[in-house]
Amino acid sequence: MIRRxxxxxxxxxxxxxxxxxVAAVSPAFTARAADIRLEERLLPxxxxxxxxxxxxxxxxxxxxxAATPISLTIGLVAAAVSxxxxxxxxxxGGYLGGVADLLLxxxxxxxxxxxxxxxxLALAAFLPPSPATVVLAIGxxxxxxxxxxxxxxxxxxxxxxxxxxxxxxxxxPARVVLRHLLPNALxxxxxxxxxxxxxAILAEAALSFLGVGLPPPAASWGGILSAAPSYIEEAWWLAxxxxxxxFATVSAYNLLAEGLRQATTEAGGI
Amino acid sequence: MGDARRxxxxxxxxxxxxVVRRILLAIPTLxxxxxxxxxxxxLAPGSPVSxxxxxxxxxxxxxxxxxxxxxxxxxxxPLPERxxxxxxRVVRFDLGESFVDRRPVSERIREALPATLALNGLALLxxxxxxxxxGVVAGGRPEGPFDRISAxxxxxxxxxxxxxxxxxxxSLLSVELGWxxxxxVSSDDAPGGIAxxxxxxxxxxxxxxxxxYGSLAFLARIVRAGVVDARSQVYFTAALARGVSRRAALxxxxxxxxxxxxxxxxxxxxxxxxxxxxxxxxxxxxxxxGRLYFDxxxxxxxxxxxxxxxxxxxxxLAATLAADVxxxxxxxxxxxxx
Numbered sequence: 195m196i197r198r199x200x201x202x203x204x205x206x207x208x209x210x211x212x213x214x215x216v217a218a219v220s221p222a223f224t225a226r227a228a229d230i231r232l233e234e235r236l237l238p239x240x241x242x243x244x245x246x247x248x249x250x251x252x253x254x255x256x257x258x259x260a261a262t263p264i265s266l267t268i269g270l271v272a273a274a275v276s277x278x279x280x281x282x283x284x285x286x287g288g289y290l291g292g293v294a295d296l297l298l299x300x301x302x303x304x305x306x307x308x309x310x311x312x313x314x315l316a317l318a319a320f321l322p323p324s325p326a327t328v329v330l331a332i333g334x335x336x337x338x339x340x341x342x343x344x345x346x347x348x349x350x351x352x353x354x355x356x357x358x359x360x361x362x363x364x365x366x367p368a369r370v371v372l373r374h375l376l377p378n379a380l381x382x383x384x385x386x387x388x389x390x391x392x393x394a395i396l397a398e399a400a401l402s403f404l405g406v407g408l409p410p411p412a413a414s415w416g417g418i419l420s421a422a423p424s425y426i427e428e429a430w431w432l433a434x435x436x437x438x439x440x441f442a443t444v445s446a447y448n449l450l451a452e453g454l455r456q457a458t459t460e461a462g463g464i
Numbered sequence: 465m466g467d468a469r470r471x472x473x474x475x476x477x478x479x480x481x482x483v484v485r486r487i488l489l490a491i492p493t494l495x496x497x498x499x500x501x502x503x504x505x506x507l508a509p510g511s512p513v514s515x516x517x518x519x520x521x522x523x524x525x526x527x528x529x530x531x532x533x534x535x536x537x538x539x540x541x542p543l544p545e546r547x548x549x550x551x552x553r554v555v556r557f558d559l560g561e562s563f564v565d566r567r568p569v570s571e572r573i574r575e576a577l578p579a580t581l582a583l584n585g586l587a588l589l590x591x592x593x594x595x596x597x598x599g600v601v602a603g604g605r606p607e608g609p610f611d612r613i614s615a616x617x618x619x620x621x622x623x624x625x626x627x628x629x630x631x632x633x634x635s636l637l638s639v640e641l642g643w644x645x646x647x648x649v650s651s652d653d654a655p656g657g658i659a660x661x662x663x664x665x666x667x668x669x670x671x672x673x674x675x676x677y678g679s680l681a682f683l684a685r686i687v688r689a690g691v692v693d694a695r696s697q698v699y700f701t702a703a704l705a706r707g708v709s710r711r712a713a714l715x716x717x718x719x720x721x722x723x724x725x726x727x728x729x730x731x732x733x734x735x736x737x738x739x740x741x742x743x744x745x746x747x748x749x750x751x752x753x754g755r756l757y758f759d760x761x762x763x764x765x766x767x768x769x770x771x772x773x774x775x776x777x778x779x780x781l782a783a784t785l786a787a788d789v790x791x792x793x794x795x796x797x798x799x800x801x802x
Contacts, residue, residue: 300489304496306732307777307784311739312757313504316769319761320507396625400743403627404758422631423747426646430635437628445623452619 203453209446217263226253227260228411236429246431249421254431257418258439264414265443268329269395275333276394277387280340285371285379287341288348299345302338310335311400318401323409332397336390343386347379381458388451392444399440415440482792490785497777501770502550505537508766536560536767559771564763569771572756579649580745580752584737586668587675591733592726595680599687600722604714606692614684622681626740630674630747637670644669647749671748675740679733686729690722697721724795731787735780 199207231251239246245254287298305313317331351357352375360374399416401407408414415436422433534540538549553560559569598618602611638646645651645667650660694700695718703713741754749755753772760768 297492300492300496303493304500304777307493307497307735307780308500308773309735309738309742309776309780311742312773312776315742315758315761316504316773317507320504392623399625400627404743404746406761416627419627419631426631426634427639430639433628433631433635437625437631440625441623441628444625445620448619448623 198457199453200456203450203457206446206449206453209442210450213262213266213443213446216259217266220259220262223256223259226256227413228252229256236425236432238429239431245435246429248418248432249425249429254418254435257413258415258436261414261418261436262439264408264412265395265398265416265440268325268332268398268408268414269391269447272329272332272336272394272398273387273390275329276336276390277340277383279333280337280342280386281344281376281379281383283337284341284344284346285348285375288345289352289367289371289375295345298341302341305335306338308335310397314397314401315404315406318406323406325408325412328398328401328407331401332394336393336397340383340386340390343382344379347382348375351375351378381454385451385455385458388447388454392447392451395440395447396444479792483789486785486788486792490781493781494778497774497781498551498554501774501777502547504773505550505766505770508533508764508769532563533766554774559774560767562760562768563765564760564768569767572768573753573772573775576751576753576756579750580738580741580754583668583671583675583744583750583752584741586672587679587737588733590672590676591680591683594676595683596687596719596723596726598680599684600691600714600719602684603688603691603695603718603722604710606695611688618681618684621677622685624677626674626678627743627747629677630670630744633670633673634747647747649750671744671750674744674747675737678740679736683726683729683733686725687722690725691718694718694721724791727791727794728784728787731780731784734783735776738776738780 234251237247287295313335321327402414402416403420418436602614637644745752745754
């Protein structure tokens with residue numbers, strides 16, 4: 195499967211792996227990231243502080259590294275929630291058809307009508323603050339796209355011979371969907387999930403940037419960025435580096451997703 | 465599927481049937497939106513559901529606010545009756561009063577609307593004005609140098625978080641170079657009337673840019689895909705065979721067909737623009753709907769939060785409906801097979 199990916203997507207995949215390695219070694223930087231030195235506040239980038247220091251004199255590079263696992267994990271888990279909910283709704287509608295499909299399709303349409311950030315903010319602000327809230331808020335607002343993919347795939351596959359054979363052999367709907375149809379719907383769902391990860395990382399960053407994401411002391415890239423507007427006239431590095439980490443990560447996941455899409459559509463399945 | 469060549473009265477009748485069907489399908493969606501906002505209300509602290517919930521920091525509400533919630537949303541009534549009252553108020557367009565300043569929610573929305581419309585209207589025009597030519601030219605020569613370069617640039621724009629772009633533009637163009645104002649709608653010392661237009665435009669430049677580049681990247685890719693697809697169609701080859709120049713074939717034939725999917729997407733751009741407005745209006749201190757929504761979330765002004773959610777979702781539904789109907793009129797295939 196990796197062999198079929200275009201070159202750019204392979205580079206992106208390598209970068210994503212590198213990010214996870216950084217996340218794995220990041221605990222070594224947490225002490226440094228939390229080290230407050232008021233006499234060193236808002237220092238520009240230098241050899242001692244490659245990304246500069248923040249408003250409390252903490253080393254920005256250490257903070258950006260220490261935030262890696264939070265941003266990556268939340269992105270991954272939230273995208274997983276979104277795919278599971280989306281697949282459930284989309285597959286149920288596509289397979290059952292009729293009234294169930296009509297209702298589930300309306301439900302998907304209803305959620306799509308809301309500006310995503312409106313719902314995200316309301317959920318994140320109204321529910322008790324915790325990582326689980328952030329993950330649920332993101333997963334529960336972004337599933338409609340996954341549902342549409344899943345529904346289309348199930349509709350395409352459910353009348354093919356192998357699915358009818360499974361049904362004729364007495365398999366229950368849940369088994370037909372999970373054991374027979376899901377594996378075939380997997381490639382497009384994987385693409386949707388990869389785009390979903392980048393989307394979820396952005397969504398978490400936006401929430402934390404606006405101050406309704408993860409409760410302190412946890413700090414994601416978006417959380418670090420939330421201090422930047424106050425110091426925009428004196429410390430550009432506060433905005434540049436955490437945002438750069440975010441941008442590079444989102445680009446890598448998007449490139450990977452785009453490569454997966456090409457590999458699965460042009461070569462006809464993984 | 466109707467006969468592809470059928471025209472005239474029966475085509476019109478089918479078009480009408482399609483439009484009616486589409487509107488009928490929107491009714492349950494509208495109902496769903498009203499229900500979802502009603503459910504959102506029950507997540508709010510101070511409501512029956514969350515009253516017993518967590519006593520965590522800062523998300524509790526005072527006794528007075530809880531009393532207010534009870535009165536305003538009839539929380540003492542059993543669920544079905546409460547829902548009935550909610551529907552009754554929505555139907556009368558009664559969105560309640562803001563907790564913050566006691567003024568009707570609809571009035572506060574109306575006040576903030578022009579600022580957001582100016583911002584998003586300009587952003588939308590700019591998006592279309594750049595994305596469409598870009599997509600057509602890139603799709604006209606797939607894998608050519610322009611296509612490759614624009615693909616990379618659009619991809620980078622697509623992956624760029626809007627708040628990061630906003631901060632970078634501020635620190636480069638406003639702080640370092642001093643070309644554009646950092647935030648706000650106009651300068652305090654700006655002249656009024658016509659003379660103040662330059663100042664207003666300068667204040668619009670950064671927020672409009674931030675709202676434009678994301679949807680621009682998205683839309684240009686769609687247009688490009690449409691043009692690439694159209695180039696492989698028989699009518700395109702036929703036009704070239706008739707002696708139509710490549711450029712004319714591209715703009716007269718491929719372009720018009722690539723435009724069709726753009727119509728449907730226009731409706732779907734609205735929620736994205738509103739989402740973007742929340743962040744952009746906050747960073748640039750822009751007094752529009754996005755900032756009203758965010759401020760209301762922070763101050764737990766539930767009537768405004770619920771009212772704006774409802775209005776935003778219904779506006780999106782109306783926009784997608786209008787886009788689908790416009791599509792049906794524009795595309796003869798839908799017109800005749802509906």
